Amino acid sequence: MKTDIEIAQSCEMRPIYEIARKAGIPESWVEPYGKYKAKIIHPATAAMTEEARLILVTAINPTPAGEGKTTTTIGLADALNRLGKRTMVALREPSLGPVFGVKGGAAGGGYAQVVPMEDINLHFTGDFHAIGAANNLLAAMLDNHIQQGNALGIDTKRITWKRCVDMNDRQLRFVVDGLGGKANGTPREDGFDITVASEVMAVLCLANDLADLKQRLSRIIVAYTYDGKPVTAGDLKAHGAMAALLKDAIRPNLVQTLEGNPAFVHGGPFANIAHGCNSVAATRLAMSLSEYTVTEAGFGADLGAEKFLDIKCRMAGLHPSAVVIVATVRALKYNGGVPKAELNLENLTALERGLPNLLRHVGNIKNVFGLPCVVAINRFPNDTEAELALIEAKCRELGVNVALSEVWAKGGEGGESLAREVLRLCEQPNDFRFCYELDQPLRAKIETIAKRVYHAGRVSFLSAAARQLDELEAMGYGGLPICVAKTQYSFTDDQNVLGAPEDFTVTVREVKISAGAGFVVALTGSIMTMPGLPKSPAAERIDVDESGKITGLF
Secondary structure: OOOHHHHHHHOOOOOHHHHHHHHOOOHHHEEEOOOOOEEEOOOOOOOOOOOOEEEEEEEOOOOOOOOOHHHHHHHHHHHHHHOOOOEEEEEOOOOHHHHHOOOOOOOEEOOEEEEOHHHHHOOOOOHHHHHHHHHHHHHHHHHHHHHOOOOOOEEEEEEOOOEEEOOOOHHHOOEEEOOOOHHHOOOEEEOEEEHHHOHHHHHHHHOOOHHHHHHHHHHOEEEEEOOOOEEEOOOOOOHHHHHHHHOOOOOOEEEEEOOOOEEEEOOOOOOOOOOOEOOHHHHHHHHHHOOEEEEEEOOOHHHHHHHHHHHHHHHHOOOOOEEEEEEOHHHHHHHOOOOHHHOOOOOHHHHHHHHHHHHHHHHHHHHHOOOOEEEEEEOOOOOOHHHHHHHHHHHHOOOOOEEEEOHHHHHHHHHHHHHHHHHHHHOOOOOOOOOOOOOOOHHHHHHHHHHHHHOOOEEEEOHHHHHHHHHHHHOOOOOOOEEEEOOOOOOOOOOOOOOOOOOOEEEEEEEEEEOOOOEEEEEEOOOOOOOOOOOOOHHHHOEEOOOOOEEOOO
């Protein structure tokens, strides 16, 4: 059986100008980065076509068994194109952290991939490096301002801005810098975030255009003065130079699926520590060129879909037509207590114990957000007919259809059943609504998400978080949406609690303002903004031969 990278490398890619023509993109908009990828220089206000339908692909809480959300997203777009529907896919860019950490490649799998797979996974068009450079320029200008006399009166004990690097490196979570004497800066405690957790990433993904990007960058809060006033990137006169570093990064990237269909891959915030969606610019561009745009949100629907709907759709004025919730028999059995080594064995009892996790997500999409949805079962060879029938029966009790997805093995052809159900749902009227209203107090918004989406019984705010909430309300930030930073593995803030628990407590330990992005971040449990590498990282298995051929990328 071929690996994902072997399948991708055997594909005969089409020149990027040909893909652009297929998408209806004028040649004058195309700025090629080699033969098979390009930046699209599009008008700042790409108008979405009236018939454009937006389809969100989300999933159950992720497990070590894998769900195949990106694979399903790409395969669904290919299937819709096979059915004669002008369709584009809009995805996030992979972070080097997970690529070299646990996951390996992140450009889909099997015969439902975007290519060039190696480029997309490794550096791509340099967007993440530009974001890291802008983030670290701001950090350098902040420390330089203090070194050069500190005219703004910045309290060095209240600096909130961190440096970043696009790598899983736990050693950098907490550092002390500025050592070595007066000429080398002011000694202070510091730290690094992974680039995808940087507010600059969120700003780029939520900005409408370059002018909006620069305005958002100027609003980023980096520290507080001795008398408690916020200090922004605009106060440091850093936003212009930051925008200059990002002038190309904000342009959407065009690539292709294995079946030669256009795909936009742009931006990459994580959904457990950020808002987890590809850029507004790429989504709008895709919708301006297509009848159907298929996009995904990170991790499970409790994180990615909630933030896609409550943050991205609210800010960008997007109205989804349908939602696909991806699950696997294996992952549901894992939620039912089956060890990973035994997931290939039929176990209806465990499957029934694990099904509430899927049904909780289905119920949230239908009842909290008012959207029609379909469950896509990403089929594995060992799935039995009895197991598939049980999932279908339980979903039908909630009025939701189930479609088998075999896109990993068959590409778009294996997704036609799912595509037909999605087309049916797109023609139904829906009652899309947000989980909470912006005029609610910050505490109430956090509690609403925890109780309505996670099904928590209560929210506990540690004293530091309670104080931070009061300060943010006093500074006028109470009307912003909420971005909850939480483990992706559970509805709770404890990654070990599987299934669909009820009446638990979510603990908010810290609250941060992302004034540029335009949301308030609530950090729960033990979630960290700089991951670490596992005992056996994927990097150990990635290599390149004398001809430049890369191996080991999943």
